[in-house]
Amino acid sequence: DTGVSQDPRHKITKRGQNVTFRCDPISEHNRLYWYRQTLGQGPEFLTYFQNEAQLEKSRLLSDRFSAERPKGSFSTLEIQRTEQGDSAMYLCASSPVLTGGSNEQFFGPGTRLTVL
């Protein structure tokens, strides 16, 4: 396993369409995160899973966004009825459970979404 992978790397869609992104974390990591990043900003937290349980979700996240992690392995992020403001890089990260509570995260290459 060489790291976190995301698919697709690029997605262009028309406003109003639904899109789904996939993230495959590092296999022994049971924590998984989704972030959104726009130009000139740091990654913005969207949601967090521990195994298959979604434990935290940003209050900024509209109801059009949903994420799943069936069986605690890969995860999907779906955006329904896309809007131009959804255009961004969507990053996935994973981390192991470590003693001491540190939260070093390993990021994937991201999926760049463009909504026309």
Next chain:
Amino acid sequence: SQKIEQNSEALNIQEGKTATLTCNYTNYSPAYLQWYRQDPGRGPVFLLLIRENEKEKRKERLKVTFDTTLKQSLFHITASQPADSATYLCAPNTGGFKTIFGAGTRLFVKA
């Protein structure tokens, strides 16, 4: 609300000099703080973590300090190289697993 501030302007330095980047935070007391590097079009890469009871941490040419009184972390790269050019993000721990990142500081190292 919790806020993180990093130098918004890009930092330009000459190769061989020390780069110093600043991260200030307000309205919370993180148990630890992380620094990440991000290259254009790629995901961030973890560099260092420093805990609240540590004043300083080093890794090769990198040094991080953490002043909980000033609510500030400084990130130093000594003997900088053009390959160090990237955006550097700080992420003070929020107390849970939700990670809040600063906007990052863009560093350019000229040969």
